[in-house]
Amino acid sequence: MKKSDISNISNAESAERAEESVRSSVQPSGKFGGKADRLFGADPAGLDESARGIAVLVIVGVAVGLLSGMFGVGGGTVIVPALVWLGLTQRNAAATSMLAIVPTSISGVISYATCGNVDWLAALLLFCGMFVGGQIGSWLLSRLPELVLRWIFVVFLVFVVVNQISFVPSRDQHVAMSALTGVCLALLGVVIGILAGLLGIGGGALAVPALSMLFGASDLIARGTSLLAMFPNSITTSVANLKRRLVHVKAALIIGLVAAVTAPFGTWIAGAVSPRVGSILFACYLCVLLIRSLFVAVKATRSARASS
Secondary structure, eight states, X not given: OOHHHHHHHHHHHHHHHHHHHHHHHHSOOSTTTSSOBTTTBSOOSOOOOSHHHHHHHHHHHHHHHHHHHHHOOOOHXXXXXXXXXXXXXXXXXXXXXXXXXXXHXXXXXXXXXXXXXXXXXXXXXXXXXXXXXXXXXXXXHTTSOHHHHHHHHHHHHHHHHHHHHHOOOOXXXXXXXXXXXXXXXXXXXXXXXXXXXXXXXXSHHHHHHXXXXXXXXXXXXXXXXXXXXXXXXXXXXXXXXXXXXXXXXXXXXXXXXXXXXXXXXXXXXXXXXXXXXXXXXXXXXXXXXXXXXXXXXXXXXXXXXHXX
């Protein structure tokens, strides 16, 4: 055998070993990631899959379900930080959060709808606007500095908290639908979609108070309608994320299914308390987000000044 043939065989074997090494390095480890999921491929690596990690996922699911049922929000503001803390990257955590919101929002919508607290037409108009606004927000996201985005989110939360404290919705009011109201709802959806694309929020923190203050919806109808408007968006986004294999499917299912069980209890709490108490509780939830966002924005500003 010629030396060149021996060299070619050796190079081929080396390339095969290198390729096998790469394949094995991308396979996630742990109880969840040891085997690839038949439908969606292997889950992203990095998540703490110990007994402690699973317990945290269950606790997060309980908290998300209660928040979703009580306030009509998706719960991503709780899910994403928790998943990052457990070891996922920010991108994988956000993608996993969107899938977890699907069963959560279904449960919440059913709970509100059975009591007649969902405005289906308003939700449809909001979603249409959110779909358009999301594209604009994604376009702006690639052009605005990250530091500017963080401070926009802080200002946005301050505005919502102040309005939530000062405004008390009526429990007996409904959205008076007209052609002008429909156009305004679609425009509100565009604004929510832009902010969602820019800031990475589901939109419930803006949709709920806006539906009450601007369109006269009761606090319960505003929450149920907000959840329904977010539901199609979470599905379409999750499908895209699954195709890109960004989602930790099993973690999303644990959080989402647990949240789906506890969301009706959150809905019951929302109906049991008065509108004033509900507004105060929602404002407290937003204040927690505000403090955290303010801390992150200040830290980012100091880092930017230090590097300049």
